Amino acid sequence: MARIHISLPEHFPFSTDITLYASHMNYGGHLDNALLLSVVSEARMRFFQSLGYTEMNVEGVGIIVADAALQYRSEAFHGEVMAVEMAAADFNPYGCDLLWRMREQVSQREVARGKTGIVCFDYATRKKALLPQRFRLQAENEAAELSA
Secondary structure (H helix, E strand, C coil), X not given: CCCCCCCXXXXXXXXXXXXXXXHHXXXXXCXXXXXXXXXXXXXXXXXXXXXXXXXXXXXXXXXXXXXXXXXXXXXXXXXXXXXXXXXXXXXXXCEEEEEEEEEECCCCCEEEEEEEEEEEEECCCCEECCCCHHHHHHHHHHHHHHHC
């Protein structure tokens, strides 16, 4: 069976630190696979806040998660602080991908990487909406500033 391969950018315009709690762990004593996505969801919310938005209001429209893919690279344990980096990429008329990497803060050990596809959504009409160009430009500019 072929494995998922996720290519990441050289630089991420956003990073946030998230401490792993006992409630994030599974019976094996390490980060639970389902709860990894809840950590990434918290980082995504912080990413949008850093741009001046909420997930319910990006220039008047909300977002929904359309798909997600991830690769585990190593275990993570209770009390460790994860540095979660994020960048927007692969824009289309209705959304984009959020590429992310999670590393343990002290050792820089990569724990996981992934991609979350988001689609803009008008919650009033319950239909997809066009990606606001101002958001796209802002996300692209932050990524370009890091590359320069």
